[in-house]
Amino acid sequence: MVKDVKMAIRERIWRLMEERGVAAFPRPVYGRIPNFRGAEKACENLARLDVFAKAAVVKVNPDAPQRPCREAALAAGKKLIMPTPRIREGFLFLDPALIPKSAYREASTIGGAFKWGRPVKPWDLPRVDLVIIGSVAVNPTTGRRLGKSHGYAEIEWGILTALGKAGEDTPIATTIHDVQLVEDNIPREPFDLPVDVITTPTRVIRVNRVDKKPAGIFWEYVTDEMLREIPLLAELKKLGK
Numbered sequence: 001m002v003k004d005v006k007m008a009i010r011e012r013i014w015r016l017m018e019e020r021g022v023a024a025f026p027r028p029v030y031g032r033i034p035n036f037r038g039a040e041k042a043c044e045n046l047a048r049l050d051v052f053a054k055a056a057v058v059k060v061n062p063d064a065p066q067r068p069c070r071e072a073a074l075a076a077g078k079k080l081i082m083p084t085p086r087i088r089e090g091f092l093f094l095d096p097a098l099i100p101k102s103a104y105r106e107a108s109t110i111g112g113a114f115k116w117g118r119p120v121k122p123w124d125l126p127r128v129d130l131v132i133i134g135s136v137a138v139n140p141t142t143g144r145r146l147g148k149s150h151g152y153a154e155i156e157w158g159i160l161t162a163l164g165k166a167g168e169d170t171p172i173a174t175t176i177h178d179v180q181l182v183e184d185n186i187p188r189e190p191f192d193l194p195v196d197v198i199t200t201p202t203r204v205i206r207v208n209r210v211d212k213k214p215a216g217i218f219w220e221y222v223t224d225e226m227l228r229e230i231p232l233l234a235e236l237k238k239l240g241k
Contacts (some may be wrong), residue, residue, distance in 0.1 A: 033134035038201030055129035092117035
């Protein structure tokens with residue numbers, strides 16, 4: 001089973017991160033997009049790249065290891081889009097021009113994003129120039145990645161592409177620890193989101209992807225439970241998106 005193969009890789013990486021002492025708060029990292037020692041450096045390495053410099057609007061996941069990326073985006077004057085945890089409350093939009101510089105770090109946290117950002121319906125968002133996502137494991141040769149298994153990054157991407165806010169030419173980056181790089185042939189499901197750039201505390205990897213990025217929401221995989229837990233999905237389904 002594809003899902004069993006994927007979970008076996010996740011379990012191995014979570015265990016490895018704990019055993020090698022590279023896991024960071026919140027712990028244990030099992031079942032999470034794992035935070036890691038060196039997350040700040042991995043984000044610094046990403047922030048030095050042209051793909052980051054050229055982006056005016058950046059979407060970053062709300063997980064702990066990408067908090068430094070959210071702060072870096074604000075500090076660089078970029079408009080920041082952050083999905084709320086589990087997409088329960090949709091998307092938050094943060095404009096650094098409306099936030100005191102002294103509050104950028106606070107605004108990069110989940111609580112701070114709710115304080116300094118504002119909820120925005122996805123159809124009212126600007127087009128996204130760069131997507132930064134968290135990962136559990138990534139194959140640097142193929143660009144295939146694994147999240148924590150709930151598919152939030154894929155749902156967020158599906159929403160953005162369904163509304164014309166992102167597409168095949170929108171670069172996707174992930175920041176991870178070096179131990180999260182894997183040689184496994186990660187099996188792919190139709191909705192799986194590959195990455196173009198990987199940064200770790202020690203490396204920058206530009207990926208020659210083997211897969212195209214998915215487009216739109218794969219409604220055949222959306223369950224009634226997901227529609228209940230993510231009101232925005234139900235709203236989009238009613239709109240026929």
